[in-house]
Amino acid sequence: MVRIIRINPGDSLYAQEVALREQVLLRPLGLDFGRFVELFPGYEDRFEHFVAVFDHPAGQRVIGCVLLLPDEPERGVGKLMQMAVDPQRQGEGLGRRLVVELECRGFGELGLRELYCHAQRGAKGFYEKLGWVREGEEFSEAGIPHVKMVLVAPDEEEGLD
Template sequence: MTRDGVVVVDNEETRDDAFEVRRAVFVEEQGVPESLEWDEYEDEATHVVAYDEGQPVGAARFRDYDLDGDRVCKVERVAVLESARGEDWGRRLMEVVEGEAEAAGFDRFFLHAQTSAREFYQKLGYEQVGEEFLEADIPHVKMVKSL
């Protein structure tokens, strides 16, 4: 099912499209090593991909996570191709992620935001907790949101 151009990955083709976006943004653009980009959570995570006129332009994933003894939704690998930034794809991806996660029983979310995206997540209701840290040599902050 497509919502506002964003689909939940349910086959190999859409999964490959999500991975293509992640490769372009994280590996090629930002220099994240492939060994860090793909991990042991790929199969358990729920992936989403955004399409603009049939072409993949954004991706994200979420998964169940134990945060301090509580079950929360961890949002990860949110990416929009440089050519599609500023066109609202990030918000649309996050709306689908949060909607799908809420339907799966989550009411608390957390993510590690690149500091350059902190303001984007704040506009979506996320709050920073803790100090800045490096992840894949990129400055990040931990952010949380409750529904």
């Protein structure tokens, strides 16, 4: 069984989350976790960490993660970062479950009005499947093409009518 839970950096599962981020996201860009912390100073302490945990007989294993940075770049807006699923477990709906959990937290408990992320070009379709909408032109980040993807809180959308 795979559960989606929220952890903090003091949790025993945090080291596995960091290892997954390095494997899936950072090393392919020539980065490691230390360099990520340098590039985004102060972020790691502000993130809310969501992980997909597989209850393996030999112990719990983190097989997916996504991070939420609330009130970035301004109050009421949240940034999704570090979305990663173990390559052997991709295509099973775990990415969707992680983002839905992040949306529920962001729009529900935190009362954010908008979420956004900088999606790698190849992942744009994943966010579109979840209802996120592209905003603006493609841009380069960490040396590869990205697009900004946005999701507005459901009640904010109704307010636009």
